[in-house]
Amino acid sequence: MHPLMKDAFALRPRLVAWRRDFHQHPELGFQEHRSARIIAQHLRALGYQVQTGVAETGVVAVAEGSGPGPTVLLRFDMDALPIQEETGAAYASQNPGVMHACGHDGHMAIGLGVAQLLAARRDTWPGRVKFMFQPAEEGLGGAARMIEAGVLENPRPDYALGLHLWNGWPVGWVGYTPGPAMAGASMFRVVLQGRGGHGAIPHTTRDPVLAAGHVITALHTIVSRNVPAQEAGVLSVGAVHAGHAPNVIPETATLEGTLRAFQAETLRLLEQRVRTVAQSVSQAFEVQADVSFHDQVPPLINDPEVCARAQQAGARVWPEMNVLTDHRTMGSEDMALVLARVPGCYFFVGSANPDRGLNAPHHHPRFDFDDEDVLPRATALMTAAALEVLGGSP
Ligand SMILES: [Zn+2]
Ligand SMILES: [Zn+2]
Incomplete structure (x- = not known):
């Protein structure tokens, strides 16, 4: 196993615990106060410079690497949906009528994991990482509000990366689509x-x-x-x-x-x-x-070069993954606003496990995914992509 993947799997108990805690306490767009507090606390403890309350509940965190180099923005969304959960899971939502039915609970856990892996190897990468934990992705305009609040300035990112867990595919499939990927x-x-x-x-x-x-x-x-x-x-x-x-x-x-x-x-x-x-x-x-x-x-358009580099870095840490490069969806994503301004890549990580019944579609009251399997893998993929564009060695 690649050392970075091994480190991500060593984090697995924490990744799963974070995700299930976020899952039990879902918050609607611009109300992600508890989620933001946990994120800010963890990032501060890791030595990041943290700014909270960006566009209401957004969190921005910056860390410098070993020397001068590019800045990479890593974006994760935090909001839940107005859905009554029907999974019956032990970690089901404790907030009636509100549910993490899109996987943003997983995205937050992955973001915390990536922050930890990058902090631990800070002397191996140049440049700067900038985390963007975004409120209100589900049609409420959280990305636009964070851009208005200046998330793409001081420091200005040279690259942007983001991901979405994707229950249309089982764990093992990853989609890196150059060019238009979402409508x-x-x-x-x-x-x-x-x-x-x-x-x-x-x-x-x-x-x-x-x-x-x-x-x-x-x-x-x-x-x-x-x-x-x-x-x-x-x-x-x-x-x-x-x-x-x-x-x-x-x-x-x-x-x-x-x-x-x-x-x-x-x-x-x-x-x-x-x-x-x-x-x-x-x-x-x-x-x-x-x-x-x-x-x-706008349409979400991946920069072909950044996308290819993210994919190559992913294949180094997870050689067994199956890659799709032509997946397009008519779904939309406000990460498109970031990628319209900063070259980058938004990729999809298969998260379903049909054998365990973890394959209900996104926004469904029984939506759930194989967190134990996918969270460490997605954390390693995102960390590898970030190290790759920074010029570090994944
Ligand atoms: Zn959604
Ligand atoms: Zn989503």
């Missing part, structure tokens, strides 16, 4: 303003419900008629709200949905067409459409 996303809202009235005399009204029906149908032509066939694009309408009574035509109807694409230009095209289609279709029904977009995240 960009944009949420849209269409508010249709009509004129309400009695359902028995619709000619005196301007019916936003009827307009909404036509707008929904027309929106679904955008991907098939406007997005080039070789590009990926997704449009889904996930929320439709209008009216309260069967015999009343309401004043307004609201549609909400999500757009996904791997190219920024495709995402802009989708937005532009949603605006045009919603406005012109509703105009035909004499209804006014107000179209807006929010929670926009």
